[in-house]
Amino acid sequence: EHIVVSGCALKKDLTRVTLKHVPDQPGVVAQIFSVVGEANIVVDDIIQNTMEDGTANVSFTVEHGDVADLKIVVDKKLKELGGGSAIYDANLAKVSVVGVGMKQSTGVATKMFGALAREKVNIQNISTSEIRISCIIAKADAEKALKAVHAAFDLGKA
Amino acid sequence: EHIVVSGCALKKDLTRVTLKHVPDQPGVVAQIFSVVGEANIVVDDIIQNTMEDGTANVSFTVEHGDVADLKIVVDKKLKELGGGSAIYDANLAKVSVVGVGMKQSTGVATKMFGALAREKVNIQNISTSEIRISCIIAKADAEKALKAVHAAFDLGKA
Numbered sequence: 001e002h003i004v005v006s007g008c009a010l011k012k013d014l015t016r017v018t019l020k021h022v023p024d025q026p027g028v029v030a031q032i033f034s035v036v037g038e039a040n041i042v043v044d045d046i047i048q049n050t051m052e053d054g055t056a057n058v059s060f061t062v063e064h065g066d067v068a069d070l071k072i073v074v075d076k077k078l079k080e081l082g083g084g085s086a087i088y089d090a091n092l093a094k095v096s097v098v099g100v101g102m103k104q105s106t107g108v109a110t111k112m113f114g115a116l117a118r119e120k121v122n123i124q125n126i127s128t129s130e131i132r133i134s135c136i137i138a139k140a141d142a143e144k145a146l147k148a149v150h151a152a153f154d155l156g157k158a
Numbered sequence: 159e160h161i162v163v164s165g166c167a168l169k170k171d172l173t174r175v176t177l178k179h180v181p182d183q184p185g186v187v188a189q190i191f192s193v194v195g196e197a198n199i200v201v202d203d204i205i206q207n208t209m210e211d212g213t214a215n216v217s218f219t220v221e222h223g224d225v226a227d228l229k230i231v232v233d234k235k236l237k238e239l240g241g242g243s244a245i246y247d248a249n250l251a252k253v254s255v256v257g258v259g260m261k262q263s264t265g266v267a268t269k270m271f272g273a274l275a276r277e278k279v280n281i282q283n284i285s286t287s288e289i290r291i292s293c294i295i296a297k298a299d300a301e302k303a304l305k306a307v308h309a310a311f312d313l314g315k316a
């Protein structure tokens with residue numbers, strides 16, 4: 001049987017920007033991330049869902065740092081775009097399972113979600129790829145979440 | 159200067175499930191993906207945003223296949239969970255930029271979004287990792303989107 005999951009990781013210094021109900025039209029995210037980049041803000045993950053009602057929700061994480069600058073450029077751009085509101089949240093952590101071929105391996109994500117659920121850790125954001133499944137959770141849950149995922153995948157053994 | 163982007167890819171056979179307003183409580187996604195897995199449905203990407211109002215929006219893609227089975231298990235689980243509605247959409251494509259170290263390289267995502275914006279391609283979902291930035295778009299935009307991204311990153315040259 002393949003060993004698919006090779007490790008887990010925890011990131012505690014991050015700020016999440018949640019943009020609710022931005023206009024779901026071409027050019028919107030190009031403009032938003034363009035001004036964020038011009039302000040020299042380094043973006044970590046980007047997640048977008050469409051609400052299929054003319055609006056979309058975009059979340060992105062940045063390294064802790066100058067949230068004041070971030071707010072200025074994002075709020076200004078949302079005004080120009082004529083829609084959407086921004087919530088800034090720094091009381092977070094990102095717990096990840098790292099491995100290879102994780103999509104073909106059905107059940108890896110479910111196992112991670114189950115481990116967090118058993119510890120009553122609420123999952124706020126999810127982002128997946130072949131090599132990483134990440135969940136954003138409350139900072140207070142960070143250590144408990146890491147332990148739970150570590151145990152669920154037997155990562156303690158060499 | 160680093161060559162960060164090594165290629166782009168297009169996936170045209172996928173179905174997206176958009177779950178709007180699911181209860182934002184521990185155990186919810188563990189249950190949803192558990193029943194999806196039990197029905198032998200292979201999940202591709204999972205994206206979740208929190209609405210910070212007690213509900214969350216979860217999108218996931220599956221290989222084209224038995225959407226009928228998928229609907230049965232998902233609709234049943236949402237009823238049990240007491241909240242949320244599901245939209246199933248197969249008229250989609252996923253265009254991706256593939257590379258390494260793409261997060262440190264500010265501007266790769268913005269460049270991709272800009273390329274799609276100039277072609278008036280609407281981005282419905284976004285998911286990013288260090289090795290891949292993926293955008294879900296309308297199937298009708300697939301070829302135009304791939305060409306635009308290919309050109310933006312000069313991928314035609316050997």
Ligand SMILES: C[C@@H](O)[C@H](N)C(=O)O
Pocket residue numbers: 022023024025026027028029030048056279280281282
């Ligand atoms: C919401 C945003 O992604 C928009 N659909 C765009 O293409 O830019």
Ligand SMILES: C[C@@H](O)[C@H](N)C(=O)O
Pocket residue numbers: 117121122123124180181182183184185186187188206214
């Ligand atoms: C919405 C869903 O992710 C929920 N927050 C959970 O932890 O399962």
